[in-house]
Amino acid sequence: MYKISEFVNITGLSKETLRYYAEVKLLEPAYIDPLNNYRYYDDGSYFLAILLVKLRSFGFTIQEMISVMDDKSFANLEKILQQKRSTILLQIDNLTAKLGELDEFLESGREND
Amino acid sequence: MYKISEFVNITGLSKETLRYYAEVKLLEPAYIDPLNNYRYYDDGSYFLAILLVKLRSFGFTIQEMISVMDDKSFANLEKILQQKRSTILLQIDNLTAKLGELDEFLESGREND
DNA sequence: ATAAACTGTGGGGTGCACCACAGAGTCAAT
DNA sequence: ATTGACTCTGTGGTGCACCCCACAGTTTAT
Numbered sequence: 143m144y145k146i147s148e149f150v151n152i153t154g155l156s157k158e159t160l161r162y163y164a165e166v167k168l169l170e171p172a173y174i175d176p177l178n179n180y181r182y183y184d185d186g187s188y189f190l191a192i193l194l195v196k197l198r199s200f201g202f203t204i205q206e207m208i209s210v211m212d213d214k215s216f217a218n219l220e221k222i223l224q225q226k227r228s229t230i231l232l233q234i235d236n237l238t239a240k241l242g243e244l245d246e247f248l249e250s251g252r253e254n255d
Numbered sequence: 256m257y258k259i260s261e262f263v264n265i266t267g268l269s270k271e272t273l274r275y276y277a278e279v280k281l282l283e284p285a286y287i288d289p290l291n292n293y294r295y296y297d298d299g300s301y302f303l304a305i306l307l308v309k310l311r312s313f314g315f316t317i318q319e320m321i322s323v324m325d326d327k328s329f330a331n332l333e334k335i336l337q338q339k340r341s342t343i344l345l346q347i348d349n350l351t352a353k354l355g356e357l358d359e360f361l362e363s364g365r366e367n368d
Numbered sequence: 369a370t371a372a373a374c375t376g377t378g379g380g381g382t383g384c385a386c387c388a389c390a391g392a393g394t395c396a397a398t
Numbered sequence: 399a400t401t402g403a404c405t406c407t408g409t410g411g412t413g414c415a416c417c418c419c420a421c422a423g424t425t426t427a428t
Contacts (some may be wrong), residue, residue: 147374157375158417166415178424179376200357204415220364227357234350241343244313248336260404270405271387279385291394292406317385 143173149183153191168208169194200226256286262296266304281321282307313339 150157163169164181169190171181183191190211197207202222210219263270276282277294282303284294296304303324310320315335323332 145374146376156417159415161376162416180424181375196360200353200360220361223357223361223364227354227361230350230354230357234347234354237343237347237350240313241340241347244336244340244343247309247313248333248340251333251336258404269387272385274406275386293394294405 143182143184144188146181146183149187149191152188154195155191163194166204166208168204168211201230202226256295256297257301259294259296262300262304265301267308268304276307279317279321281317281324314343315339 144152146157146160149155149160153160155163160169160181160183164171169187172184172187173182174180175182194207197210200223202210206222206226210216210222212218257265259270259273262268262273266273268276273282273294273296277284282300285297285300286295287293288295306323307320310323313336315323319335319339323329323335325331
């Protein structure tokens with residue numbers, strides 16, 4: 143069992159983020175001491191937290207992470223990962239297109255100077 | 256002189272956006288009728304509005320657009336365009352890296368199944 | 369026993385770039 | 399003159415994913 147400050151250190155998630163994740167039922171503490179409401183996390187929490195950090199870095203929204211977590215067999219995971227992959231490819235395409243337009247605009251600016 | 260509804264049509268900016276742009280002094284009406292506060296735009300406004308639409312599509316923030324507009328010689332424009340170009344390249348790099356990580360993650364997932 | 373460090377709760381705030389809406393005044397066309 | 403369309407102002411809300419703060423209770427170390 144990890145107390146919150148330890149869990150913050152090993153996961154890299156802030157205490158506010160952990161609190162928020164508990165609130166939206168994305169990642170709830172493994173145990174809450176009924177005497178003082180202190181929240182404790184365990185190794186299972188740790189595994190999930192590391193996964194969440196990874197998914198977050200892939201641009202998963204909270205909702206997407208919840209839908210991954212809700213399905214404990216993680217069958218949704220690959221599907222959403224594929225979706226996210228397409229999204230990233232699309233974003234790259236859009237940025238590349240934008241870059242082209244921007245270069246074009248820079249060119250036209252030079253002509254007019 | 257264009258009345259607001261005409262200006263909305265020819266620029267593609269919404270009336271709320273125009274109002275907002277006026278509020279932050281990004282693009283102010285060419286004339287405001289003191290009798291009824293109706294806002295009117297002219298061809299100069301039109302030129303600027305078209306530029307703003309373009310810059311916005313390049314991902315310029317309001318502040319960046321303001322700094323372009325504040326310098327009427329547009330000397331800042333090319334500089335910021337170049338900055339934005341770098342930003343876009345960086346974003347593409349980051350997304351590409353993320354794609355790599357995601358594919359790696361997908362791979363490792365398959366191994367563990 | 370005392371002080372420092374930790375943790376909880378509730379609620380507000382953040383940033384960005386707008387959008388929405390109510391109510392009142394105004395204009396254009398018939 | 400009337401109707402419908404237009405425009406104004408002020409204010410609140412949006413979405414996302416948190417962050418921050420005060421205050422109070424609790425734990426840990428000395």
